[in-house]
Amino acid sequence: MxxxxxxxxxxxxxxxxxxxxxxxxxxxxxxxxxxxxxxxxxxxxxxxxxxxxxxxxxxxxxxxxxxxxxxxxxxxxxxxIKEPHLHMVCENCGKIEDICVGTDKVIEEAERLSGYRIKESFITLRGTCPECR
Amino acid sequence: MxxxxxxxxxxxxxxxxxxxxxxxxxxxxxxxxxxxxxxxxxxxxxxxxxxxxxxxxxxxxxxxxxxxxxxxxxxxxxxxIKEPHLHMVCENCGKIEDICVGTDKVIEEAERLSGYRIKESFITLRGTCPECR
DNA sequence: GGCACAAAAGAAAATTATTTTCTTTTAAGC
DNA sequence: GCTTAAAAGAAAATAATTTTCTTTTGTGCC
The missing domain is CATH 1.10.10.10 (Winged helix-like DNA-binding domain superfamily/Winged helix DNA-binding domain)
Structure with a gap:
């Protein structure tokens, strides 16, 4: 199978x-x-x-x-669902790409500043991709 | 007025x-x-x-x-719309809070890794707030 | 302050998105 | 192969959002 x-x-x-x-x-x-x-x-x-x-x-x-x-x-x-990652969205062509960059730093700092216990992160960045420039 | x-x-x-x-x-x-x-x-x-x-x-x-x-x-x-910030969402009480933590690091690294020119960032973190723990 | 007019409000209908219901079909275990 | 619970498909129902059209109103100008 x-x-x-x-x-x-x-x-x-x-x-x-x-x-x-x-x-x-x-x-x-x-x-x-x-x-x-x-x-x-x-x-x-x-x-x-x-x-x-x-x-x-x-x-x-x-x-x-x-x-x-x-x-x-x-x-x-x-x-x-796979390992944690962030999303890059090209505002020109609409393409969405995963970037497996360590988001630990933001999460860690946000946790410290807010007192929250963070379980999930949703990060979307918008901009233009190399092909659209 | x-x-x-x-x-x-x-x-x-x-x-x-x-x-x-x-x-x-x-x-x-x-x-x-x-x-x-x-x-x-x-x-x-x-x-x-x-x-x-x-x-x-x-x-x-x-x-x-x-x-x-x-x-x-x-x-x-x-x-x-105001200065850049991220959103903390409490999955227990639903409260949403703004955190003005520097997200520059992730953005910078994502830009480098992806080759994108980033214009906007949307960051939402979910977890439990201090009051719900 | 009153007038003129483009823009906004409100009501209702229309459209779009999503879910539910119900009947028929099918995957999975024996 | 047979049984059965779960899934597919069709259609209707519901929810979310937008459009249309008529009436009302904010704003600039006198």
């Missing part, structure tokens, strides 16, 4: 063709929004329902397989 | 009572979502329309007076 199916099973989700496709797309594209997910799915599953997309995305979030990335001024995208 | 009206004028927005109230609330609460904005407005303007809230919020965003803060797992809030 291929790995994507395994991944779903580990998260207590039945490995349906639609789900396998969703996860494959997340692996392929890294970040994808509902609209693109749906139109890509339609190519392979002409009768797929948007409800199926939403239901699956929500289940995958609940099971801890993926997370929503809310981006200022843009539609949310979804991504597989 | 009071300062809030001045602020609106500077942003080329007519100083209507409804707008003055919205800005006052943003000043008072710091962060507020559409729902709370609406229910607070209703107390003073019983016939205010949700469309008025949305239209004004959008105009204020366009004019650069406020910005939307998209928070993972929660409704967006709006805030007056």
């Amino acid at each position: 291929h790995e994507t199916a395994e991944l779903l099973k580990e998260h207590h989700l039945k490995a349906t063709p639609q789900r396998i496709k969703i996860v494959s797309m997340l692996e392929e594209y890294g970040h994808i929004n509902i609209e693109d997910l749906y139109s890509e799915m339609l190519k392979q599953f002409p009768s797929v329902s948007l409800a199926t997309i939403y239901k699956n995305i929500n289940q995958m979030i609940e099971s801890g397989l993926i997370q929503e990335v809310k981006i200022p001024k843009t539609k949310s995208v979804f991504e597989l | 009071h300062e809030t009206a001045e602020l609106l004028k500077e942003h080329h927005l007519k100083a209507t009572p409804q707008r003055i109230k919205i800005v006052s609330m943003l000043e008072e609460y710091g962060h507020i979502n559409i729902e709370d904005l609406y229910s607070e407005m209703l107390k003073q303007f019983p016939s205010v329309s949700l469309a008025t809230i949305y239209k004004n919020i959008n105009q204020m965003i366009e004019s650069g007076l406020i910005q939307e803060v998209k928070i993972p797992k929660t409704k967006s809030v709006f805030e007056l």
Whole structure:
């Protein structure tokens, strides 16, 4: 059995063709929004329902397989959960890239200044990518 | 004329009572979502329309007076634009606090690693506040 | 202070996004 | 292969946001 199916099973989700496709797309594209997910799915599953997309995305979030990335001024995208990273968004071409830079410093200082115990960090930086300059 | 009206004028927005109230609330609460904005407005303007809230919020965003803060797992809030800061969200009580900690280090390093020219940073940290521990 | 007018408010309808319900289909264990 | 709980799909329902249109009002100007 291929790995994507395994991944779903580990998260207590039945490995349906639609789900396998969703996860494959997340692996392929890294970040994808509902609209693109749906139109890509339609190519392979002409009768797929948007409800199926939403239901699956929500289940995958609940099971801890993926997370929503809310981006200022843009539609949310979804991504597989992996090691901590930050998001670079190009305001020109819309591309989103992960940067695995140590965010420990900000977190540490914010924790000290605020007295909060920080569990998760969501960092999105906007600017222009090298190709758009 | 009071300062809030001045602020609106500077942003080329007519100083209507409804707008003055919205800005006052943003000043008072710091962060507020559409729902709370609406229910607070209703107390003073019983016939205010949700469309008025949305239209004004959008105009204020366009004019650069406020910005939307998209928070993972929660409704967006709006805030007056001021000096750069990050957001601390308590996952227990939902409180949102601004922390004016230098985020320059991450930005600098992300810029170096990614080759992007960064213009804006959106940093949200989730955890538990001192009162909830 | 009163007038003129563009802009804003409010009401209702329209659109878009998301969720729910219900029936049919299917993956997974035996 | 058979059973069954879970998932897919279709359609309706709900929620969120925007648009349209008419009435009202803030602002500049006299």
